[in-house]
Amino acid sequence: MGGRRRFSVGVMLIYAALTLFSLACLLPILLTLAVSFSNEDSIVQHGYSLFPDGWSLDGYRTIFVNKAIIFRGYGISIIVTVAGTLLALVVTTLAAYPLSNPNVKYRNFLALYFFITMLFNGGLVPWYLMCIKLGLANNILSLIVPMLMFNAFNMFLVRNFMESLPSALRESAYIDGANDLRIVFQIYMPLCKPVLATVTLFYALAYWNDWFNAIMLVDDKALNPLQYILFQLRSNIQMLEMLPKGASNEYTMPAESAKMATVIITVGPIVFLYPYLQRYFTKGLIIGSVKG
Incomplete structure (x- = not known):
């Protein structure tokens, strides 16, 4: 008797609310998928529907009319997203580590310097001229490097998480002869997986x-x-x-179905990336719940 789980009315209401919320989150995705396979005339006459009158692949045929260009674009986006995200994580972590170390002189001034970039920027023309001067034009680096310089918000997220780690970890590593680079990559980064997973998703979305x-x-x-x-x-x-x-032009362009097909094509890799990072989000919540 004592081992049986009892479901109270409150628990059942919570489950019902979570189920409805999950369906509400899933509904736009299902609607987008249904419209991407809809006939354009059906969309014009009846609007968006989960169960359209006519089904068609015209939206996807329009996008993949030149498969080589689309697949090449996929390849470029994947290369830029993977390489850019990894480099951005390294740059962000290396910037966050000294700002989390109370022994670093002028760290508050440096933090203020980074914070100012969140409020003001130099404008489009100086940004463009700087990229040209650095040789970031008509090469793969022009799609990677400009976004490395630099998202201060992500850096502050990582810094705040590092500040919550015990300072004894760094001090004991110093006593054992480790330098700062070794401490960052072998001690701090493994412990910062939850926040790095969050930042990874932010950077991957931005690059993609x-x-x-x-x-x-x-x-x-x-x-x-x-x-x-x-x-x-x-x-x-x-x-x-x-x-x-x-x-002689009776053909209706699949404008709406092609638009939704574009959404399905572009969100696919991110949809597959998020479940992999979800376990680190959960781990971060568990760590936070048992600290202190």
Whole structure:
């Protein structure tokens, strides 16, 4: 009797509320998927629907009309996202570590210096001129390096987490002869997995969704990332949709279904990345619940 789990009315209401909330979060994704497979005429007549009158692959056919360009864009985006995220994590961690060390002189001044970049920036023209002077034009680095310089918000997240770690870890490592680089990579980074997982997701989303750097710094079409290619494709579809239809042009451009197909294509890798990082979020919550 004592081992049986009793479900009270309150617990059942909590489960019901969580179930409804989960369905509410899942509904937009299912609607986007359904519209991406919908016939354009059905969308125009009845709007978005989970159960459209007509099904069609025209949206995906429009996007993959030139498969080589799309797959090449996928490759560029994957390379930029993986390399950029790893480099950004290293730069962010190396900047956060000295700011979390109370023995570092002027660390508060340096923290203020980084904080100012969250409030003010030099503007688009100085940013562009600096990138050109550094040789960040028409190469793969032009899609990676500009975003390394530098998201102060992510750095402060990592710094605050490092400050919560016992200072005895660093002091004992110094006594054993370890230098700061070894302490960062072999002691602090393994302990900072929860916050680094969060920052990884932030950086990966930023790199994966970036198309601005391609517009500003890349002229070579072979280096265009997926987001920029799909941005161009969507602009072309909207332009063709505005053209007047003649007797010989009865075809309806799949503007809405192609737009939703674009969403499905672009969010796929991030959807697969998030469950892998979820365990570190959970671990961070558990660690936080038993400290102190």
